[in-house]
Amino acid sequence: xxxxxxxxxxxxxxxxxxxxxxxxxxxxxxxxxxxxxxxxxxxxxxxxxxxxxxxxxxxxxxxxxxxxxxxxxxxxxxxxxxxxxxxxxxxxxxxxxxxxxxxxxxxxxxxxxxxxxxxxxxxxxxxxxxxxxxxxxxxxxxxxxxxxxxxxxxxxxxxxxxxxxxxxxxxxxxxxxxxxxxxxxxxxxxxxxxxxxxxxxxxxxxxxxxxxxxxxxxxxxxxxxxxxxxxxxxxxxxxxxxxxxxxxxxxxxxxxxxxxxxxxxxxxxxxx
Amino acid sequence: xxxxxxxxxxxxxxxxxxxxxxxxxxxxxxxxxxxxxxxxxxxxxxxxxxxxxxxxxxxxxxxxxxxxxxxxxxxxxxxxxxxxxxxxxxxxxxxxxxxxxxxxxxxxxxxxxxxxxxxxxxxxxxxxxxxxxxxxxxxxxxxxxxxxxxxxxxxxxxxxxxxxxxxxxxxxxxxxxxxxxxxxxxxxxxxxxxxxxxxxxxxxxxxxxxxxxxxxxxxxxxxxxxxxxxxxxxxxxxxxxxxxxxxxxxxxxxxxxxxxxxxxxxxxxxxx
Numbered sequence: 428x429x430x431x432x433x434x435x436x437x438x439x440x441x442x443x444x445x446x447x448x449x450x451x452x453x454x455x456x457x458x459x460x461x462x463x464x465x466x467x468x469x470x471x472x473x474x475x476x477x478x479x480x481x482x483x484x485x486x487x488x489x490x491x492x493x494x495x496x497x498x499x500x501x502x503x504x505x506x507x508x509x510x511x512x513x514x515x516x517x518x519x520x521x522x523x524x525x526x527x528x529x530x531x532x533x534x535x536x537x538x539x540x541x542x543x544x545x546x547x548x549x550x551x552x553x554x555x556x557x558x559x560x561x562x563x564x565x566x567x568x569x570x571x572x573x574x575x576x577x578x579x580x581x582x583x584x585x586x587x588x589x590x591x592x593x594x595x596x597x598x599x600x601x602x603x604x605x606x607x608x609x610x611x612x613x614x615x616x617x618x619x620x621x622x623x624x625x626x627x628x629x630x631x632x633x634x635x636x637x638x639x640x641x642x643x644x645x646x647x648x649x650x651x652x653x654x655x656x657x658x659x660x661x662x663x664x665x666x667x668x669x670x671x672x673x674x675x676x677x678x679x680x681x682x683x684x685x686x687x688x689x690x691x692x693x694x695x696x697x698x699x
Numbered sequence: 700x701x702x703x704x705x706x707x708x709x710x711x712x713x714x715x716x717x718x719x720x721x722x723x724x725x726x727x728x729x730x731x732x733x734x735x736x737x738x739x740x741x742x743x744x745x746x747x748x749x750x751x752x753x754x755x756x757x758x759x760x761x762x763x764x765x766x767x768x769x770x771x772x773x774x775x776x777x778x779x780x781x782x783x784x785x786x787x788x789x790x791x792x793x794x795x796x797x798x799x800x801x802x803x804x805x806x807x808x809x810x811x812x813x814x815x816x817x818x819x820x821x822x823x824x825x826x827x828x829x830x831x832x833x834x835x836x837x838x839x840x841x842x843x844x845x846x847x848x849x850x851x852x853x854x855x856x857x858x859x860x861x862x863x864x865x866x867x868x869x870x871x872x873x874x875x876x877x878x879x880x881x882x883x884x885x886x887x888x889x890x891x892x893x894x895x896x897x898x899x900x901x902x903x904x905x906x907x908x909x910x911x912x913x914x915x916x917x918x919x920x921x922x923x924x925x926x927x928x929x930x931x932x933x934x935x936x937x938x939x940x941x942x943x944x945x946x947x948x949x950x951x952x953x954x955x956x957x958x959x960x961x962x963x964x965x966x967x968x969x970x971x
Binding site: 442464483489494496497515532536538542546548550594634642658661663665667679686 | 762768770784785787790792794796803808810812814815816817818821823836868895906909911913914921927928929930931932933934935936958959966
């Protein structure tokens, strides 16, 4: 156990160091005490890293789809077991099961592709926002190794930021997989859900989370996170999101569904 | 083999009849000759049916995430093997592997939930379009047991319909699972990709496909299918879509990613 609470010194690179403990099985020993259930972004980032460790290094993740089945305990090891579904000429398909206490707590499918040069068509545009260099800091306590900047909001009277700049502050080197894992980690910040939350006066826990990587990721560069709550119904909420680089290129897209009515506590505040 | 070509008499109910051939293994024997690879909607609908056959009848699917790993052969049986990841108090999580010739050709994760009464908040609105009762017919040759109606397009000079009414014309009875399977079948119509297609002068094959069911599905009622191409880059395209009932309620959402550059032929035309 490396520390206590949200402000203990932590490293995303350490979090992504998994121990090879069996055939296609990788263990997280990045343990810490925390009053909350394991942050979903950690599950996704570690599972993507585990899957990527079984894939040739010329392939990068282009999409992932995750289900959260049980709350994770941040103070207990997690085993990630990878199924190698297919290695084709240009794509590799993987599925990952995460277990704590020998129970399945999380599953994820992901696909990796060889990079192709190809004409780009981007229909969606980045909204006009203030530059990260001149924006106010945004504190993101659950997201370690990251910094944030505030921008104008789509729902201005809302308590929760739906649009903000974020970047990874830790040097991730040149391994593209680590950069994709960092963006996946960031992508679960869930403020989109928190927004629906406020509308329905309930709090939410993640059910499923998808990320599509449209471009190679440079996690140390600023990304505009732009989240759009879409619907809450039948006890479930759903939002989508876009991740743009500072030139307006759509680097990634996300979609997340959440369960309402289960108290998980405040995990995203701006401050100080 | 029940017939040849797109116009052979076919039944969605027959397609969803799977044979129980082993523990949590279900086989499709709905075989036909067709010049194209198996329609992705069939994979998704049959896999969802297989998963649902292992779930208590008080639970309905609320989301699914599928990967297409190899082109399917419509004239060969498909085995769907279901993993029962979790049966919780109100949710059931499943994963499905589809095999042809003992190779994995398709995988899907899905989650099922007990229906909850809950206040609804719908941020997204249905666009104003002509009523299905007064709209022109739209021919959807690959989608059997369905009819379509044309409406005004978001991209008016486009060859492919991105917005249209559709409904299942076959009586599906009262089993909610069958209705969800029918909507999943419809959801893979892929015109959103065909649109990016035209923009990039390439044709596309599905890579991954997600569906979220926000409300109980009545597949025999009209649904407005509203697809939005978002981006094509690095050889892959991505679009999102909304499925509204005729009162503007968001029943489902979809997101699909496709590979460009592989010829799959025209599979969606309006006519006659």
